[in-house]
Amino acid sequence: MFKKAWSSLISLDRNNRKQTFVITKKNPMKSVGMKLFLIFFASVVVLVVAMGASSYFISKNVIQEKVADASLQTIVQTSRKLDILYNSFEDIFKQALSDSDLKLLILKYYSAPEGSFDQMEIGSQIIAQISALSNADTMYAISLLDKNGKAIVTTGNPPNTEVTDTDWFKKVSSAAEGVPVWLETRNDGFFGTQGVKSFALAGILPDISGGQDHAIVLFEYKYSVFQNEMNDVKMGETGFAAIVSPDHRMVYDPNEELVGSGSKVAVNLDQAQYSDIVVDPSGESQLVVYQQSSKTGWYTLGSVPMNELLAETKKISGITVLMTLIAALVACGIGYLVVRIIARPLVELRNLMKEGERGNLVVRCTVNSRDEIGELAQSFNQMMEQITLLVQQTNRSAQEVLSTSSELSEAARKTAASAKEIAVATEEIAGGAGSLAVEAERGSDIMQTIGKQMEQVVEVNKDMVNSATQVQQASKQGTEYMVELISKTNSTEQMTRSLIEKVDHLKESTRSIRKILDVLHNVTKQTNILSLNAAIEAARAGAAGKGFMVVADEIRKLADQSKQSIDVVGQIIETIQSEIDETVSVLSTAYPLFQEQIASVKEADTLFNQVQEHMDGFVQKLTDVSLSINRLDESQYALSAAIHNVSAVAEQSSATTEEVASLSHGQTHISEELVRLSEKLESLSDSLEAALTKFRV
The missing domain is CATH 3.30.450.20 (PAS domain)
Incomplete structure (x- = not known):
């Protein structure tokens, strides 16, 4: 008759999705239902037997x-x-x-x-x-x-x-x-x-x-x-x-x-x-x-x-045996009702909490009674609703963090590629500036023998024009790259700032979860206190309250299990909080690097503008040199001064290009560090998402 109390199926319907949880058959002697049944059965039978035996012996003594x-x-x-x-x-x-x-x-x-x-x-x-x-x-x-x-x-x-x-x-x-x-x-x-x-x-x-x-x-x-x-x-x-x-x-x-x-x-x-x-x-x-x-x-x-004297008392003993059998049958019936009313809802709540502990947040209790067990079932359903909402919100935030980290990683890779291109262009400019300096020295030598080598001067002038044109083109290309780099750097800064804001929102969400868990933890404490008060009242009631003492003890155990589940969720939230703090730390470390990168890019842009201006002037000088070649004989000294000026400009351009190359190498290092931090952020996002996959909502 009691096997139905030990194994049953609980069917739940949530969002038109039916799920069935099979309650594993436990040892009946260890269940609270069997304990309540045995206590009630033993109490009734012992009471009847004690009353019958006492009646028998009292009547026997009285008759005697x-x-x-x-x-x-x-x-x-x-x-x-x-x-x-x-x-x-x-x-x-x-x-x-x-x-x-x-x-x-x-x-x-x-x-x-x-x-x-x-x-x-x-x-x-x-x-x-x-x-x-x-x-x-x-x-x-x-x-x-x-x-x-x-x-x-x-x-x-x-x-x-x-x-x-x-x-x-x-x-x-x-x-x-x-x-x-x-x-x-x-x-x-x-x-x-x-x-x-x-x-x-x-x-x-x-x-x-x-x-x-x-x-x-x-x-x-x-x-x-x-x-x-x-x-x-x-x-x-x-x-x-x-x-x-x-x-x-x-x-x-x-x-x-x-x-x-x-x-x-x-x-x-x-x-x-x-x-x-x-x-x-x-x-x-x-x-x-x-x-x-x-x-x-x-x-x-x-x-x-x-x-002969005790013949009448034998009737009392027979009536006692009969009443004991009747009391045993009545105790079995009432014990079965106690098992159905108290033990089965507790078993159902226990199994649902185990499902929740394994991460299944869609479980809900179907107990609709208006007593303390019904209130406990409602509190359990409300707790699962709140935890489900928090996990869903955390999951969405984790997805946004993962998406942002992917975008940031891609932008960092592009920035690194641009930095490498700038470094290559800077090296080319440095090479051109070095060539220009060599040519200026050669022009100085040629000016000493200008009379004999006019044709060589013309050729050198053509080479210089070509070189100046290449340098000008490289400078323009560098300027364009710098403009693009500034734009991408600004975008990276905006995305980083947005990522920091979203991580802050995620941190606030985890704090809200923590507050709710604290509230649930207080609820479990209050439930434990209520169960202790019920146990005290049951102890005051004596033998009649032993069954309620067992119920109070089982409610206390259920409160302890709720506390353990809440502690597990709290540990998960602590893990999420720790990973968010690491993310904030990484972003806090990356943001100054972005600021330094922006400053370096702006300085590089200023240098490229200066190079552009110098190259424009250099081209103009070459034009003047071309026009002045015809008047070379008349303005040899002017040409020599111009060549000296060209040599100075070349040296200055070489120094500027070397500085730009150094900044480009720094930009490359910053870009690589940004890529590494982006990959770490993406890894943390993956870990956060993996932790959230434990919950089924």
Whole structure:
């Protein structure tokens, strides 16, 4: 019935895209649902069993105590009633012992010749005297015996054997005069001739003559006296009531065959009153109560089997077993409902959080209850929504950074290529300026021999014109390159500034993410505090709150898992923040280089303009030289000065071109460094994008 609680499918629909997550089947004994079920089941069953067992033992003890008290009261009342009877018997017996007429007749009996008619007549008078004391309903016979055990007179059957050796005769003979002695029941009477059971009261009649001729008075009572008094005493259905002598012989028993034998109840007769449970030799427990008679010393004893006393309590134990089974079934049903209501939503949230931990941000919880679990599910969905938005925004920013870094890298490569071209052009200009200086020196030599080498001057003039034209073209090309370089450098500066702004925006976004994560972290702390408060309240509730204590503990564990997930996202955000800081550092390093590059390019442009101006002047000078060749003879000194001027200009041009070459090499180095930084920025952008690919939105 509970397997449905351990494995299930959660279907989620977001943006018309259905995704199904399979919850892995866990060990049911380790789940919170099974723990709640076992706690509830054990609580109910233990409570029912405890109540049933306590009811059973309490009722058992109550019944045992009540029955013991009732049985003891019955025995006490029976014993007191028998004492009244015994007392009446003793009163009659004492009346006989104190009867002076009886004593006188006995004296006469002893004084008369033995066997004479007078003795027989006196015996008849004695019988008539003692018959007046007898009661036909209770008394069987009254006998007078001499010290030798011979019957003087008897209202019953005389003894057919000697009684002096009997234990009862010895007991009576050893007693003091006038003291009643109670004798236990005998099956054939005390003379062995009656054929019926009887018990007796005997004593020594004092001799009024002061001699040694004592007479023993024996009052035999019918066994039916006990039956009449004891038949109404009920000790349960199978119990019994009996009279036992101090030496454990049965004076009375409902089973007449046991009269005179040993007691069938193994109990010590050492107290005046007794009530306790005794185990007989067969191993059966019995409730035994007895009360000792203050007259006879006999014990009125009652015994009831414990099985009979506790027969009603067995019904209670049967009802307890039945109620335990019913409670177990009810606990199973309620436990199943608890599993469905509490455990399944918690399992669903746990698996969804694991999916979120693996980067799947499209998971949402479908629990719609209005309790704390429903609020937790709503908080989880809101958290996932916020994280999804932040990751999407970060992803877009990363794409923009990657695009900008690619553009910057391309611009840096173009700048490096232009710098290399400028360096080549500068080297050509330097070479032309060097050639011009050589030619100027040669022109100075030629001027010394101008008269002889006019034709050589003309040729040299043509070469100089050509060289000046090449230098002018190279200068113009250099100027154009410088204009293009300035334009590209300005574009690079604008892109770098834009990249810095976008990186700042990205940094602000990551700070916002961090703030939201702090809020979520506080939410998990508050959830943990709430779970702790719930655990405290559940502990105050005692056994009834154990199930809620487990729920509170699981909510605390869920809050800890949320905290761990938030910490993972925080670490990722920290990584992104670190990479953004590295990007900002790289851009901060590159921007001054761009500023230096712009200054160098502007200086190179100024130098190229100066070269252009000098080259324009140089061309004009060459034109003048060409025009002045015809007047060479007339203006030799002027030509020599012009050649000196040309030589100076050539030297200045050479120095300028060397400076431009040096700046070009610096520009090339700056361009290469810019390319390297652009590639590093692109690598950082790729790392940022790779980190964001972990999340699925």
